[in-house]
Amino acid sequence: MNEVERTVPATEEGRSLTVRIWRGAQDGEFVSYAVPWRANQTVLDVVTEIQRRIEPALAYRFSCRVGVCGSCAMTVNGKPRWTCRSHVGHVHEDGVLTLEPLRNLPRIKDLVVDMSGFFDKWQQAGGRFSGTATRHDPPAAVDPYSRKRRLADAAIECINCGVCHAACDVVAWKPDYLGPAALNRAWTLVNDERHAGARDTLKRALADGGCCACHTQGGCMAHCPLGLSPTGSIAGLKRLALLEFFKGGR
Amino acid sequence: MDLRLFMLQRLTAAVLGPLVLVHLGLILHAVRGGLTAQEILARTQDNAWWMAFYGLFVVAAAVHAGIGVRNVLLEWLRLPRRLGDALGLLFGAALLVLGVRAVVAVGGAWA
């Protein structure tokens, strides 16, 4: 891999940040850019600066810039993270940032991956909500303190960013593994008393490639920027699996 | 399939846990008062409890390890599923045969 060096015109206080960015798709190379060091900047700011000032063809994704949409996830110095919520000062290594697309998903161009396989797995895991009520029924009265609702609430805030999916070694080893995000979603639905397809969701989450493939190593939990625990959700599914098994259902 | 194997592996692990502890205790007991093969065999042979205990041990270990090896082959070596299944099964079966032979040799009424 031969590295190309592109330098930015100006640096502030003479200090600069070296940013190595993956250019290309599955095949490609790292290209190094030097940008001014600023006291307050996120990794996403840096990528944007490079795209605006040096490399207009650089492809990357973002939308909200404040940790709400989940579209800016990349691999930063080897770890998956939201670039908009990663302060350069906290993640650089000796003044160097190495940026790659998220792991475990096909690379399209530069920092952009094809997320469709990731979303397909949500569907495969039974992640689609189906209601029991119509618009003429009164809203469901869900007790927020019920056990099931609390279990669902603990996992519900996921924004589909794919960070945990990229962090999971089992996803890397077993291409048909549904992965932490999809199973976490299934867990919320299994515990949602309004969901009509809870049985089906559970069946899918327990099928081959489902929760039983998880090694409980917690990579997903360690990297989720929201501090969610797909590991815990999957452990919950495994407990239900045990019950199913003894009920002789499978 | 995955669910069943997963459960079997968990259940055999639960069985193996206490068995391993007893096994360690038994080793201490078996070597007390002389370490020659003769002396040890005198204490183990023709002992139904011993046979039953290690019979269960061997079956649980063979199932547990067979499934584990299958997972390693599928996940780390990325073997095709069928091949992983077959090799895991073969490994488990080999353990079973070796184990049963050993149990019979050490605990049986002959040898």
Ligand code: SF4
């Ligand atoms: S706990 Fe399970 S889902 Fe999470 S990273 Fe580990 S193997 Fe993957």
Ligand code: SF4
């Ligand atoms: S569980 Fe966390 S890391 Fe995984 S997709 Fe949801 S928000 Fe992202």
Ligand code: FES
């Ligand atoms: S840009 Fe929306 S989460 Fe980072």
